[in-house]
Amino acid sequence: MVFTLGALLVFGAIVIGMAAYGYRVSAKTAEDYMLGGRTIGVVVMFFFVLFAISSAWTFYGFPGLLYTEGPGYVAFIWGSVLGFAVLYMLLGPRLWAISRINRYLSPVEVLAERYESKGLRLVLSVSILAFVVPYIGIQPLGVGAGFQALTGLPAIYGAIYTVVLLMAIVMLGGMRIVAWVNIFLGSVYVTALLGSLIAVVVTVFPGGLPEAAARVAEVSPESLSNPGPLGNYTPVLFAGTFVVGLLAFSWPHVVIGTMTARDKSLFKWFPLLIFVFGGLFFYIIPFVWGSLIAPAIIPPSELAAMAAEAGVSVQEEADRVVQTIIQRVLPEWFGVFVLMGVVAAAVSTAAVQLMTSSVIVARDIVQGIVKPDASDKEVASFARWSVAIIVILSLGFSIWNQGAMALYLTDVSVPGFAQWAPALVGGLFWKRATKQGAIAATSAGVIYLVLGLLITVDGSRVLLLDLHPVIPTILVNIIVFVVVSLLTPRSSEAVISQYFDEPDEYLKAEV
């Protein structure tokens, strides 16, 4: 255990050292703190975004759901890959140009000014924070579970360790250091995830992946195709999961990344990395873990018995199946290395979400609504100190409402993130979109989603028609947005010119 704790302390010291260095070299302005001075290049941006979206969920939750439900859940990844590429190919250049020309610091500010509405600014801020903040808290708790499994110490120590790293990075470093630290964290993460996979395959399956697949075909053949062991992944659910993944273009902590770009060439190169590194390499690693290696080593019947013995649900036991296999098959020191990978995954994601949340609190709620005369320095200070409050809130919520990790992401966070998508896309590309339409649509979508998740009859989400939460809510959101926009007065000519003509000229002229 001394080795484990020592390794984690060294790892933490490196991360905090990077954050402290970032604080020393930063310009101390709000723009520098919140958007890294808009100087993020394509390689840093790629690590920044990839590891912002690849959390402890990718290590535990994603393989866990593949294990219990079969390979169909990978449709979420295929949709997400296209969704992220769409953000950078279609929306990113315009969003970047508008925010750069007008010195906007948050995506909510971009839309509030587009629709000329403080009310919308409040609605968007509150709704985005409501769905981002709980997800932040899941990350330290995920690390805590792995920490407990490895050291035998209470999980809360692992959670506190993660929170300290998170707060150091975000409060000291700001967006630039969050992006740079993600390169270090991402490298640890990929090495741990891929390294453990290769080590397990070499140790247990000398014949490689075909031998593992043959073993799965013997013990659980239904795990190798749709609809999966539980029969859930029907064509409708597979296609629906793909569509849910597509909505990744609207994840607020990813959208804000487009505003930090150094120049427009980033939007030309970035999708290449998303398709090649993300789609054809990175996400295949947890897929192989969850759909082949895990069921080949621990058959579903054995996992069910383990869950019953531990007094947890099968899904919760499946969420830690990767960690269980690593501890069972590989030497102890490997477990420490993998835990570092999980810490890296959790911190890299939560730091970006925390950074985005603090930008929204400081720029949109405090300066945009409560204290419009706040100085640049005050805004940066508000952003830093809001971090502590957000962390406490998110941890509290996650402890109060613990559940299966993968389902929280796809059933609650993703539908919540998507509710500002119509206002975002409409604001950038539809001149007829109005503030009344944006406010009514976002409010209707969020209220419908919350009621749909809370009101159940015999376990059935009747208001959501038993569909994935994002499908009915986003349809209602879009219909309300279009109808109310068409029934209300157009935006002013000045705003239309500012959002539709000036960015075109800027993008053509900017080198």
Add this chain to the structure above:
Amino acid sequence: MKEMMGHLPGKLFLSALGISVIAFIAVSFSGFLEEGNLFFGWMTPPLVIGIVFVIFWLICYMVYFFFFWPYR
């Protein structure tokens, strides 16, 4: 996206993306994903279909963004 709608290659690019989304959904209903075939001895149908589509999107993106994108 506005710049893409302003010329033929952009319209073709957007059409290709849109059609590929419809094609992905159509494949979901084709029965291919329910077959227990393994490619190269380990690749399951949902993995294979995703890789095929990612390669298609990659080719479309490279052709358009490196040769036709107005802001390249």
